[in-house]
Amino acid sequence: xxxxxxxxxxxxxxxxFCKYFVQADGEEYFAEITSALMRAKNDVVAAMVIDEWLVExxxxxxxxxxxxxxxxxxxxxxxxxxDLGTPPTEAEMEEHRAWVREMEKTLAKRKLA
Numbered sequence: 001x002x003x004x005x006x007x008x009x010x011x012x013x014x015x016x017f018c019k020y021f022v023q024a025d026g027e028e029y030f031a032e033i034t035s036a037l038m039r040a041k042n043d044v045v046a047a048m049v050i051d052e053w054l055v056e057x058x059x060x061x062x063x064x065x066x067x068x069x070x071x072x073x074x075x076x077x078x079x080x081x082x083d084l085g086t087p088p089t090e091a092e093m094e095e096h097r098a099w100v101r102e103m104e105k106t107l108a109k110r111k112l113a
Contacts, residue, residue: 003046008037011050018053018060032063036070045073 012033015021022029040046049069053061088096 003038003040003043005034005038007043008034008040008046011037011046014050014054015060019058020060029060029063033061033066036063036066039067039074040070041074045070048073 009030012030015033016026037046037049040049049066052069052073053065
């Protein structure tokens with residue numbers, strides 16, 4: 001049995017009461033935490049992971065923290081499986097390339113000064 005996305009997301013949103021939770025990056029953050037919780041072997045384990053964090057910690061966890069706790073409570077010392085998500089679009093890649101070119105120009109100017 002695996003954890004349903006809706007249940008995992010509900011559990012992930014319990015973390016919004018932790019210190020240093022930033023509303024601006026909330027949806028991306030919750031998507032990462034939800035993904036980690038969906039790797040739990042069942043709903044009980046997913047809830048246990050969040051319960052443990054809220055009882056023992058006060059600051060917002062990194063997704064790696066949740067992945068670690070899920071592996072611990074699953075009783076398996078498995079290697080994490082990485083989901084690279086959707087590849088960037090060509091427009092996003094071009095925007096990144098333009099940014100890199102600008103940074104290279106800025107660095108070259110600083111070296112000349």
